Amino acid sequence: GQQVMQIPQYQHVQEGEDFTTYCNSSTTLSNIQWYKQRPGGHPVFLIQLVKSGEVKKQKRLTFQFGEAKKNSSLHITATQTTDVGTYFCAGPRGSTLGRLYFGRGTQLTVWP
Amino acid sequence: NAGVTQTPKFQVLKTGQSMTLQCAQDMNHEYMSWYRQDPGMGLRLIHYSVGAGITDQGEVPNGYNVSRSTTEDFPLRLLSAAPSQTSVYFCATTILDTQYFGPGTRLTVL
Numbered sequence: 001g002q003q004v005m006q007i008p009q010y011q012h013v014q015e016g017e018d019f020t021t022y023c024n025s026s027t028t029l030s031n032i033q034w035y036k037q038r039p040g041g042h043p044v045f046l047i048q049l050v051k052s053g054e055v056k057k058q059k060r061l062t063f064q065f066g067e068a069k070k071n072s073s074l075h076i077t078a079t080q081t082t083d084v085g086t087y088f089c090a091g092p093r094g095s096t097l098g099r100l101y102f103g104r105g106t107q108l109t110v111w112p
Numbered sequence: 113n114a115g116v117t118q119t120p121k122f123q124v125l126k127t128g129q130s131m132t133l134q135c136a137q138d139m140n141h142e143y144m145s146w147y148r149q150d151p152g153m154g155l156r157l158i159h160y161s162v163g164a165g166i167t168d169q170g171e172v173p174n175g176y177n178v179s180r181s182t183t184e185d186f187p188l189r190l191l192s193a194a195p196s197q198t199s200v201y202f203c204a205t206t207i208l209d210t211q212y213f214g215p216g217t218r219l220t221v222l
Binding site: 101104 | 152156157170202212215216
């Protein structure tokens with residue numbers, strides 16, 4: 001079945017460095033979503049990408065959806081300690097609304 | 113949290129005990145889901161529901177039961193807890209295909 005693969009599993013950066021996490025699907029996705037989970041917290045929705053080649057920005061975060069709608073990336077410019085957490089991508093499971101397949105996440109650590 | 117509440121926040125069980133994790137939402141959303149989160153495994157779907165009286169299995173349903181008698185509540189039942197069910201459990205509701213998670217229940221089975 002469809003799976004969503006995410007790399008890397010861990011990333012340690014010094015504050016001010018950039019960070020990127022990548023997500024790949026074995027099948028074409030109708031959309032891809034990104035979530036952030038702070039340590040000890042719950043996943044929080046960040047953004048949804050729908051169109052082929054779509055790029056969206058939220059302050060220092062840039063999200064991209066590949067032309068083939070099989071891959072996506074999240075790039076953080078000049079990381080801050082507030083960026084610490086685990087970032088998940090998620091794609092729909094089939095056609096049923098609300099069923100998502102989550103990647104395993106990238107855990108970001110930022111040294112001050 | 114889109115009005116999603118979960119109780120309890122923490123629970124310790126002995127192997128073989130049963131318990132129910134509670135999830136409630138006050139937004140009248142039709143779609144609700146249960147996930148478990150284990151280190152390095154991401155979020156795995158246990159069960160989900162598309163409305164009152166309708167539930168279906170996710171990718172890791174074994175050992176768990178659900179029911180959806182009302183739109184507001186979606187309890188998750190462990191009939192005979194096992195150490196492999198030690199995990200953090202999240203309930204979520206869906207708005208336009210986006211998941212909104214509750215605060216979670218951290219369960220330890222000894």
